[in-house]
Amino acid sequence: xxxxxxxxxxxxxxxxxxxxxxxxxxxxxxxxxxxxxxxxxxxxxxxxxxxxxxxxxxxxxxxxxxxxxxxxxxxxxxxxxxxxxxxxxxxxxxxxxxxxxxxxxxxxxxxxxxxxxxxxxxxxxxxxxxxxxxxxxxxxxxxxxxxxxxxxxxxxxxxxxxxxxxxxxxxxxxxxxxxxxxxxxxxxxxxxxxxxxxxxxxxxxxxxxxxxxxxxxxxxxxxxxxxxxxxxxxxxxxxx
Numbered sequence: 713x714x715x716x717x718x719x720x721x722x723x724x725x726x727x728x729x730x731x732x733x734x735x736x737x738x739x740x741x742x743x744x745x746x747x748x749x750x751x752x753x754x755x756x757x758x759x760x761x762x763x764x765x766x767x768x769x770x771x772x773x774x775x776x777x778x779x780x781x782x783x784x785x786x787x788x789x790x791x792x793x794x795x796x797x798x799x800x801x802x803x804x805x806x807x808x809x810x811x812x813x814x815x816x817x818x819x820x821x822x823x824x825x826x827x828x829x830x831x832x833x834x835x836x837x838x839x840x841x842x843x844x845x846x847x848x849x850x851x852x853x854x855x856x857x858x859x860x861x862x863x864x865x866x867x868x869x870x871x872x873x874x875x876x877x878x879x880x881x882x883x884x885x886x887x888x889x890x891x892x893x894x895x896x897x898x899x900x901x902x903x904x905x906x907x908x909x910x911x912x913x914x915x916x917x918x919x920x921x922x923x924x925x926x927x928x929x930x931x932x933x934x935x936x937x938x939x940x941x942x943x944x945x946x947x948x949x950x951x952x
Contacts, residue, residue, distance in 0.1 A: 716758060716942055717758075717942075718755070718758045718759060718760045718941045718942060718943075719941060719942060719943030720760060720870045720871050720941050720943075721759075721760065721761060721870060722760070722761040722762075722763070722837060722867065722868060722869050722870055723755075723760060723761070723762060723763070723869055723870065723871050723872075723873055723941060724763045724764075724765065724860055724863060724864035724867065724869040724871070724872045724873065725752070725762060725763070725764045725765070725873045725875060725937075726764075726765050726766075726856070726857065726860035726872060726873065726874050726875060727748070727764060727765070727766045727767065727802075727875050727931065728766075728767045728769060728856075728875070728876075729766060729767035729768045729769040729770035729771060729772075729794065729795070729798055730767070730769045730770050731744070731748070731770075731875060731877075731931055731932075732744055732745055732748075732766075732770050732798060732801075733770045738770055738771070738773075739770060739771065740770065740798070740801050745801060745802065745805050746805060746809075748931060749802070749805045749806050749809045749811070750809065751931075751934075751935075751936075751937045751938065752764075752806070752811070752842065752937070753806075753809050753810065753811055754937070754938050755937055755938055755941045756811060756840065756842065758938075758941065758942075760941050761837040761838070761840070762837075762842045762843075763833070763837060763842070763843045763844075763845060763863060763864075763867055763869065764799075764802065764842065764843070764844045764845065765844075765845045765848075765856055765859050765860040765863055766795055766798045766799055766802060766844065766846070766856070767791075767795060767798070767856040768791045768792070768793070768794025768795040768797070768798055768856070769791075769794075770794075770798070771794035771797055771798065772787075772790050772791050772794040784852065784853065785852040785853070788848075788851075788852035788853060788854075789819075789852060791848070792818070792819055792846075792847040792848050792850070793847070795846050795847055795848060795856060796815075796817055796819075796821060796824065796825060796846045796847055798846075799815045799817075799825070799844045799845075799846035800815060800824070800825070800846075802844055803815050803842075803844055806842055811841075811842055812839075812840070812841045812842070813841065813842045813843075813844055814826070814833075814836050814841050814842070814843050814844065815844045815846050816828040816829070816832070816833055816843060816844070816845055816846065817846040817847045817850075818845070818846070818847040818848060818849055818850030818851075818859070819847040819850050821847075825846060828845060828850075830866055830867070833845075833866075833867060834867060834868075837867065843867075845859065845863045849862055854914065855912050855914070855915065857874075857911040857912045857914075857915035858912060858914045858915040858918065860872055860874075860911075860915065861911070861914075861915040861916075861918040861919045861922075861924065862918060864919070864924055865918065865919075865922045865924055869924065870925075871924075871925050871926075871927055871940075872919060872924055872925070872926045872927070873926075873927050873929065873937070873940060874910065874911060874926055874927065874928045874929070875929065875930070875931035875937075876928060876929070876930060876931070877930060877931075877932060878928075878930055879894065879929060879930040879933055879936065879946070879947060880894040880895065880896075880928055880929060880930075880946075880947040880948035881894070881895045881898060881903070881908055881910060881928050881948040881950070882894050882895070883895070894948060895948045896945055896948065896949070897948070897949045897950075897951060898948060898949075898950055898951075899950070899951055899952070900916070900919070900920040900950055900951070900952055903916075903950055904916070910926065910928060910950060911926065919950075920952060923952040924952075925949060925950060925951045925952065926949075926950040927940050927947050927948070927949050927950075928947050928948045928950065929946055929947030929948075930947070
């Protein structure tokens, strides 16, 4: 039995592709992805079921120089493929760390990864495997934030964890305003009225409608992920 009882049994972790870059200009920084996987491994040892949605900005925007002048749907499909690449890298790193990871893609690439099938994903989670949802929602015009909200609702996650570079939501930009303070908790309606931009509007509305709380925290702060799942005052909780 674990020494510490987690406050949440099943979580959906949303990582940005840029988070994998570390200090690099683009791509995947090996030390950064290894450290992130160590943090995930720590919470799986507590018995937490973990699903992950990852973005692709470190590959597509980094290498292609953005999508200026490109058809939006084409650019979005390229972004989806970038998330598959990141998911494969994440799963490989997890396997090497002793975790069992399964990548499930919203678009069919069955020679590379298995398709997303909800009952199978739930089975994997119950078996203690980490499930990585790739290719966003499988549709253009939707972000990976929306994919995180959608998959979180589908799998019955108790919490969507939005991993960022800052350790929560602040009253103002802490880099510009030294007097800015971190919200420990804030309601969906308060966040909307203050235009805090925690997630894109579609993702945020989906979480609010499904009463799926969001926790904003820093993935670069050592031990923060564990403190979040233990229910400690880490990051900012957005609640219905």
